[in-house]
Amino acid sequence: MDRVPILKIGDILLVSIQVDMSDQTAVALQEDLAERIVATGCHGVIIDITALDIVDSFVGRMLSTIASISRVLDAETVVVGMRPAVAITLVELGLSLNGIRTALNVERGMELVAAGRGYDDYDEFDDGPDPAPTASP
Amino acid sequence: MTLSADQSGRLSYLLTSRGEQITQRWTEVVAGQLRGRLSRAELVRQVQELHRALVDALGKGGGDLAAEEAAELRAVLAELSQGQARQGFSATETATGVFALKDALLGVLETDQTSETLRDYVAFSALVDQMGLFTFESYVRTRESLIADQAEQLLELSTPVVKLWEGVVAVPLVGTLDSARAQVVMERLLQTLVDTGSPYAIIDITGVPAVDTQVAQHILKTVVAARLMGADCIISGIRPQIAQTIVALGIEFGDIATKASLADALRHVLRLSGVEASRRQPRREA
Amino acid sequence: MTSGVDLSRPQQQTVGSDEDVVRVRQMVRTVAVAARLSLVDQTKVVTAASELARNTLVYGGGGTVEVTAVDNGRKPGIRIVFADSGPGIADVDLALTDGYTTGGGLGLGLSGARRLVDEFDILTAPGQGTRVTITKWSR
Numbered sequence: 001m002d003r004v005p006i007l008k009i010g011d012i013l014l015v016s017i018q019v020d021m022s023d024q025t026a027v028a029l030q031e032d033l034a035e036r037i038v039a040t041g042c043h044g045v046i047i048d049i050t051a052l053d054i055v056d057s058f059v060g061r062m063l064s065t066i067a068s069i070s071r072v073l074d075a076e077t078v079v080v081g082m083r084p085a086v087a088i089t090l091v092e093l094g095l096s097l098n099g100i101r102t103a104l105n106v107e108r109g110m111e112l113v114a115a116g117r118g119y120d121d122y123d124e125f126d127d128g129p130d131p132a133p134t135a136s137p
Numbered sequence: 138m139t140l141s142a143d144q145s146g147r148l149s150y151l152l153t154s155r156g157e158q159i160t161q162r163w164t165e166v167v168a169g170q171l172r173g174r175l176s177r178a179e180l181v182r183q184v185q186e187l188h189r190a191l192v193d194a195l196g197k198g199g200g201d202l203a204a205e206e207a208a209e210l211r212a213v214l215a216e217l218s219q220g221q222a223r224q225g226f227s228a229t230e231t232a233t234g235v236f237a238l239k240d241a242l243l244g245v246l247e248t249d250q251t252s253e254t255l256r257d258y259v260a261f262s263a264l265v266d267q268m269g270l271f272t273f274e275s276y277v278r279t280r281e282s283l284i285a286d287q288a289e290q291l292l293e294l295s296t297p298v299v300k301l302w303e304g305v306v307a308v309p310l311v312g313t314l315d316s317a318r319a320q321v322v323m324e325r326l327l328q329t330l331v332d333t334g335s336p337y338a339i340i341d342i343t344g345v346p347a348v349d350t351q352v353a354q355h356i357l358k359t360v361v362a363a364r365l366m367g368a369d370c371i372i373s374g375i376r377p378q379i380a381q382t383i384v385a386l387g388i389e390f391g392d393i394a395t396k397a398s399l400a401d402a403l404r405h406v407l408r409l410s411g412v413e414a415s416r417r418q419p420r421r422e423a
Numbered sequence: 424m425t426s427g428v429d430l431s432r433p434q435q436q437t438v439g440s441d442e443d444v445v446r447v448r449q450m451v452r453t454v455a456v457a458a459r460l461s462l463v464d465q466t467k468v469v470t471a472a473s474e475l476a477r478n479t480l481v482y483g484g485g486g487t488v489e490v491t492a493v494d495n496g497r498k499p500g501i502r503i504v505f506a507d508s509g510p511g512i513a514d515v516d517l518a519l520t521d522g523y524t525t526g527g528g529l530g531l532g533l534s535g536a537r538r539l540v541d542e543f544d545i546l547t548a549p550g551q552g553t554r555v556t557i558t559k560w561s562r
């Protein structure tokens with residue numbers, strides 16, 4: 001079974017999915033990530049799916065689960081690089097990826113993580129609208 | 138329509154024994170029709186290939202164009218008509234290339250007319266008619282797909298997706314939006330977001346006279362797809378009638394931002410990205 | 424995929440593990456490309472196949488997938504049959520409802536796959552296994 005590598009860059013864990021994952025590989029990634037978040041104390045996770053040519057309900061569910069787990073572990077997850085054809089298909093499939101933050105590319109994802117952290121610290125002083133796009137139906 | 142085994146045999150014999158005369162006459166008739174738009178050599182090649190395929194089919198007992206034995210013949214006919222459709226020949230010209238065989242057959246039959254030859258001629262004609270119709274049909278099919286391809290190219294030309302500002306792309310939709318066009322436009326919009334790395338898109342529908350449920354759904358799905366990709370869409374220029382249609386159709390635009398004009402939309406986006414930019418600054422010194 | 428595969432013939436894949444589901448996806452992609460489906464349509468049919476192959480594996484206890492390039496005289500397309508001899512589905516309408524799941528999934532596999540293709544056909548009965556046939560035409 002393939003394992004998806006997890007890179008640590010500063011305060012962020014970067015996961016770049018390069019293979020057509022089997023369900024087992026997806027589940028293993030979910031577990032590995034939870035461990036790495038705790039072990040490194042990172043506060044941001046970026047999952048780069050630029051190379052994925054499909055996202056089905058299994059992978060979609062895995063992404064949601066990773067986002068929820070990292071939130072519990074005080075880390076912010078951003079999924080980046082979803083291809084247009086994949087997004088169109090997900091909409092038709094009916095998968096909304098609720099609660100997952102998304103960005104066009106890794107760079108934007110990093111900005112989003114940084115902005116999210118910066119603004120968490122000042123939460124009580126800030127009641128403006130949240131400009132960061134989140135995926136919701 | 139089907140030739141009897143005897144008839145197949147006789148036609149096959151005729152085509153072989155008088156082959157030279159038949160292909161020559163056949164070529165002449167077609168050449169007269171096309172008036173030099175196909176080179177003589179090419180025409181001769183086509184006629185000989187058809188002749189060979191027909192003799193072949195008859196030899197195997199294929200007295201009917203739909204028969205399994207005539208598969209090769211059908212392939213030759215289809216290829217011929219596809220080629221002519223692409224080269225801009227008319228449907229009639231293409232079919233004539235086949236019908237001319239009748240003329241050629243009549244020429245070799247005339248010399249010894251009995252009632253049997255007449256019956257044969259009627260049967261042979263029927264087979265040639267089948268071949269002609271088949272040619273006609275594959276011609277039409279090729280033309281249809283050529284036209285569809287061209288329509289698609291036009292579609293792409295007529296829907297520009299422009300980068301309006303750093304991080305903002307816009308697609309000004311003009312004219313009637315049918316479902317196919319809406320789909321093409323939306324796919325291109327999403328691709329442009331990726332190519333330019335723009336997190337904002339403005340879909341301006343000022344120039345759209347009407348929308349139906351399907352088109353509204355396409356726009357809606359695009360907005361959701363863009364969000365999944367990490368971009369936000371703003372819809373601008375919704376006319377009063379379209380707003381009424383949208384409400385009457387019961388389509389939920391939900392939390393999608395809408396603005397009166399493209400300018401308003403751009404202002405809105407710049408304010409949002411400005412807020413985002415200021416948030417990105419370290420705020421401790423503020 | 425090995426090169427030189429004759430795509431005009433049906434291709435078979437047994438589904439007995441989740442690696443086989445990956446193979447089904449790749450097989451479907453190859454045939455969808457050959458059938459000249461647009462990128463979006465390829466993505467839709469591969470996604471539908473992934474959902475249905477996983478159902479074959481998880482609920483049907485394994486089975487087979489057959490992928491065929493088809494032509495209706497006007498346009499090419501791809502047809503895929505997912506067959507298992509598992510427990511079958513008692514209430515198909517219910518199983519095709521968004522969100523219905525007996526396996527702790529999202530319940531979007533069957534209903535979503537149906538939305539992603541042009542033709543969707545399901546043949547099943549309790550104890551008789553399940554056979555889902557989908558077709559997607561090039562536009």
Ligand SMILES: Nc1ncnc2c1ncn2[C@@H]1O[C@H](COP(=O)(O)OP(=O)(O)OP(=O)(O)O)[C@@H](O)[C@H]1O
Pocket residue numbers: 057058474478479482483507509510511512518519523524525526527528529530531532533534553
């Ligand atoms: N091949 C099959 N054999 C038996 N039952 C099936 C089969 N396929 C689907 N089902 C039943 O239909 C239900 C709905 O299937 P569907 O694929 O829509 O959702 P799911 O697999 O439960 O979740 P998801 O696919 O969203 O992860 C399943 O929970 C299962 O009970």
Ligand SMILES: [Mg+2]
Pocket residue numbers: 474477478528531532533
């Ligand atoms: Mg399923």
